[in-house]
Amino acid sequence: MGDVTHEIPERTPIHLIINGVSRTLDLLPWTTLLDALRDHLALTGTKKGCDHGQCGACTVLVDGRRVNSCLTLAIMKDGAEITTIEGLAKNGALHPLQQAFIDHDAFQCGYCTPGQICSAAGLLAEGHARDADEIRELMSGNLCRCGAYPNIVAAIEQAMGRS
Known part of the structure; x- marks a missing residue:
């Protein structure tokens, strides 16, 4: 085998509106929306269940639609509005x-x-x-x-x- 060089892709800036707050994250292209929420934003209400899109524990709203965040790459949702369980309550009142x-x-x-x-x-x-x-x-x-x-x-x- 010859000299093979594997370049690690650069981080990409992703802009998301998370629970009404505009956020820019520098993420690797393979970062899931679930991992961006939990690991980069400390929004741990969204759960990692099966990590295969079969259980729904990771469900969040993306532009108002239900999405399994474990199957969604964050980079695919650049510019989207994301609502997690932490963002449903308004002005101290439960949803x-x-x-x-x-x-x-x-x-x-x-x-x-x-x-x-x-x-x-x-x-x-x-x-x-x-x-x-x-x-x-x-x-x-x-x-x-x-x-x-x-x-x-x-x-x-x-x-x-x-x-």
């Missing part, structure tokens, strides 16, 4: 979904809760769910190992105005 999750005890260990709530916020914004069956179908990408699904559905129904 209606956060309050509904408390009201319905829609969590046990709490590990999946940030992803569940962010996904539910996206679901509400999409406006496609009309009943419990549709909520279950549209939330199927978010897993709860504790089995709090009935309470999660009830919380989402409450936030939809159907408590």
